[in-house]
Every structure is written in C-alpha cells, then in structure tokens.
Amino acid sequence: MSTVEYVILGHQNPDVDSIVSGYLLEKYLNNHGYCSKFIIPDLKIDNENLIICRNYGLNPSDYQGVLPRDEDQKYILVDHFERDVPGVVSGVIDHHPTNQEFSYSYYRNEKASSTASMIVKGKEDEFTKDEICLAVLATMVDTVSFHSSKTLPEDVTWVKEMVHRYQLPYSQLYQEGLCLTNVCEPSDFLNHGLKVYQFGDKQIASSSVLLLHPDDYKEMYPSVFSLLQNYVSNKELEMFALIIHDMTSFCSSVYYVDATEVRKKEFDHFISRGSEVIPELEKKLYIKK
Ligand SMILES: [Mn+2]
Numbered sequence: 001m002s003t004v005e006y007v008i009l010g011h012q013n014p015d016v017d018s019i020v021s022g023y024l025l026e027k028y029l030n031n032h033g034y035c036s037k038f039i040i041p042d043l044k045i046d047n048e049n050l051i052i053c054r055n056y057g058l059n060p061s062d063y064q065g066v067l068p069r070d071e072d073q074k075y076i077l078v079d080h081f082e083r084d085v086p087g088v089v090s091g092v093i094d095h096h097p098t099n100q101e102f103s104y105s106y107y108r109n110e111k112a113s114s115t116a117s118m119i120v121k122g123k124e125d126e127f128t129k130d131e132i133c134l135a136v137l138a139t140m141v142d143t144v145s146f147h148s149s150k151t152l153p154e155d156v157t158w159v160k161e162m163v164h165r166y167q168l169p170y171s172q173l174y175q176e177g178l179c180l181t182n183v184c185e186p187s188d189f190l191n192h193g194l195k196v197y198q199f200g201d202k203q204i205a206s207s208s209v210l211l212l213h214p215d216d217y218k219e220m221y222p223s224v225f226s227l228l229q230n231y232v233s234n235k236e237l238e239m240f241a242l243i244i245h246d247m248t249s250f251c252s253s254v255y256y257v258d259a260t261e262v263r264k265k266e267f268d269h270f271i272s273r274g275s276e277v278i279p280e281l282e283k284k285l286y287i288k289k
Contacts, residue, residue, distance in 0.1 A: 011080035113155035140177030
C-alpha cells in the first residue's frame with residue numbers, strides 16, 4: 001500500500017506552470033499536515049522547460065517517477081482537470097474553465113493567469129521568496145509576459161506587487177516569459193508544446209510555436225503540414241491545430257490540419273490555446289456529433 005495520501009500531477013508533457021504548481025502544492029499540503037507527493041510520470045520533460053525551471057532553482061527531474069499502482073491512490077490534478085490515472089482523482093486546481101461537470105471532492109477551476117498564482121495568491125506568507133519567484137515565473141510564461149488574452153489585470157497587479165515586495169528580477173522574468181521557440185526542423189513545429197485533448201471518443205492534438213518572424217520559416221511549411229497530416233492519420237485524430245504566434249506583432253495564426261486539408265485562420269491578437277482555440281474546437285466536435 002502506498003503511504004502517500006495525495007499524488008499531485010501536472011498535465012502530460014508538463015509546462016512550467018504545471019511543474020511549478022505541482023511543486024508548490026506539494027510544499028503547501030505537506031506544511032499543512034498532509035502527505036503529498038508531486039510526481040512527473042513523463043519519461044521526457046521538454047528541454048526548454050527543464051532549463052527555465054533549473055535556472056530558478058527547481059529541478060523537474062527530481063520529481064520524475066512511476067505512479068503508484070494502488071487503485072485507491074488519490075490524485076490531485078494541477079493545471080488540467082481531467083486525466084486517466086491508476087487510482088482516483090479527488091481534487092483539481094486549474095485555470096481552464098469548462099462547462100463539463102465533475103464529481104471530484106475538491107474542484108477549483110477558474111479564470112486565472114496561471115495555476116501557480118492560484119496556489120500562492122493570498123497565502124504569500126506561507127511561501128519563501130524563491131517559491132514566490134517561481135509562481136511569478138510560471139505566470140509570466142503562461143501569459144507570455146502578459147501578452148496572452150487569458151491575462152487577468154488583477155494578476156498583473158499581483159505580479160508587480162510580488163516583484164516590488166520581494167525584489168524579484170522583473171526584466172529577466174519578462175524575457176523568460178516570451179519563451180521564443182528554437183525551431184530547427186519541421187518536427188519542432190509538431191512537438192513544441194504538443195498536447196492531446198480527449199472529448200468523448202474524439203481526440204484532437206495541438207502544438208504551438210513562438211517566433212519573432214514566422215515568415216522566415218515559410219519554406220519549411222509544406223513539410224510541416226505533411227508531417228502533421230501523417231500524425232493525424234497515425235494517431236486517428238479528428239484534427240491537429242498548429243498555433244503560430246508572431247512575437248513581433250503579437251498576433252497568431254492557427255492552422256487546422258485534418259487528414260484531407262489544411263485551413264488557416266488569422267487572429268489579430270495573441271490567442272490562448274486553452275481558452276480560445278480548444279474550446280472552439282470542442283464546440284465544433286460536439287455539434288458534428
Ligand atoms: Mn497553466
């Protein structure tokens with residue numbers, strides 16, 4: 001039997017917010033008398049996310065491990081609200097509001113700039129300066145330094161307050177938040193920020209890249225699209241959404257790829273995958289059914 005009361009999980013292919021949230025929630029719960037353990041079951045953690053976390057004193061590799069096999073094991077999901085686990089999901093802390101209803105014992109899913117800020121905000125005194133810096137870092141990265149439409153004004157105010165109170169290196173954190181993608185080959189477009197979403201019996205996948213000048217990569221696009229179409233067929237997906245953010249104009253393009261065609265849609269702002277692209281696709285999938 002497992003001795004851990006709660007296993008904390010970030011989403012698959014965890015980003016900075018998932019990693020930081022898992023780490024901070026473990027600390028918080030254990031300081032409050034629970035026995036919780038943050039585990040990253042992914043065999044591989046995205047290199048950019050590894051580097052950025054390590055630069056701020058958190059080594060994600062320390063949390064990689066195998067999930068307990070106990071079918072009574074309780075799980076808390078951070079930064080996502082749904083997941084197949086070898087036990088029971090009993091809690092969720094997330095910032096991807098959905099209309100779906102769940103029967104988890106604890107469910108908190110609200111509009112927020114990051115899950116990490118939800119965990120820390122209002123409880124700052126329970127965290128160290130370094131931990132607060134990590135929560136600010138996760139917020140900068142998740143909102144692309146406040147350029148994402150999911151940025152909440154009150155979270156900008158909160159970050160400014162934390163920077164002031166704890167003398168955090170704001171311009172450095174701002175740069176980190178822009179997270180330009182290092183694209184060298186077509187597969188980088190497929191793999192960067194790759195996430196798979198399950199809606200009923202249908203699956204869609206999505207990736208996103210952040211480029212200073214997307215037009216510089218135009219020659220690579222035909223091979224990128226054929227790669228994505230192969231991926232859609234092989235994985236039997238309904239759709240793949242490739243999101244390209246232009247980090248000069250802060251506009252985005254989405255390429256909707258299915259087995260037969262590629263459609264492009266341009267947006268006049270920096271779109272959020274979690275609160276714009278995916279919900280729109282989810283609606284379409286349900287209408288189709
Ligand atoms: Mn997040």
